[in-house]
Amino acid sequence: MRTPADSRADAQHLIEALPRPLPQDEGRRANAVQAGLLASGLxxxxxxxxxxxxxxAVRDGLTSLAHLLDEAELGRGAGQLLLLLLAEREAFVPYPAPDHDQVRIRETATALLDLAxxxxDDLLRLLGGALQVHADEAHSSTRRT
Known part of the structure; x- marks a missing residue:
């Protein structure tokens, strides 16, 4: 089983591999996100x-982003990821407002879901699976320490 540290490294590689801004054209955007997944090893x-x-790979990318958010506040990464995605979807700014790193995580998560x-067939199942894997890996990691 992968560790949260492995996932955080994958997430950083994915974020850095995606072009900014992402292409607006759906096909080019999908290709850019797949290239990012390749570059990150996911x-x-x-x-x-x-x-x-x-x-x-998209599920693993979302899991990795949740682990990256855990780095700032252990145990809150999955909820933070959901809040960032919901804020993007519904066009509101959560309080406190996301910092630069959180905005990049949100953009990456949104791009992953666009590719998905x-x-x-079922984005909610995919996202739920990512969050379940995140919980399992975080739980396994805390038991080992």
């Missing part, structure tokens, strides 16, 4: 075009 080159593999639209 997706294998052999799995390009394999929808279940891409959906799994092409590869997964």
């Amino acid at each position: 997706l294998d080159r052999n799995d390009l075009g394999n929808s279940p593999a891409v959906a799994s 639209l092409w590869h997964a």
Whole structure:
């Protein structure tokens, strides 16, 4: 099982690999996000075009972003990720307002979910799966320490 530290490193690589700003064209945007997943190691080159593999990589990316948010406030990463995504969707600013790093995490999570639209039937199940993996990995990590 991966550790939260591994996931945080993957998340950082993913965030850094995505171009800023992301392309507006859906196809180019999807290609850019897949390239980011490849660069971060969350997706294998052999799995390009394999929808279940891409959906799994998206899930792992979301899990990694939740672990990255945990770094600031242990145990709150999953909730923070959901709040950031909801704020983006509903166009409100949570209090306290997200800092620069949180905004980049939100943009990355949104881009992952946009890609998932092409590869997964149920985005809520995918997001729920990511948060469950996050909880399992965080729990396993705290038991080992």
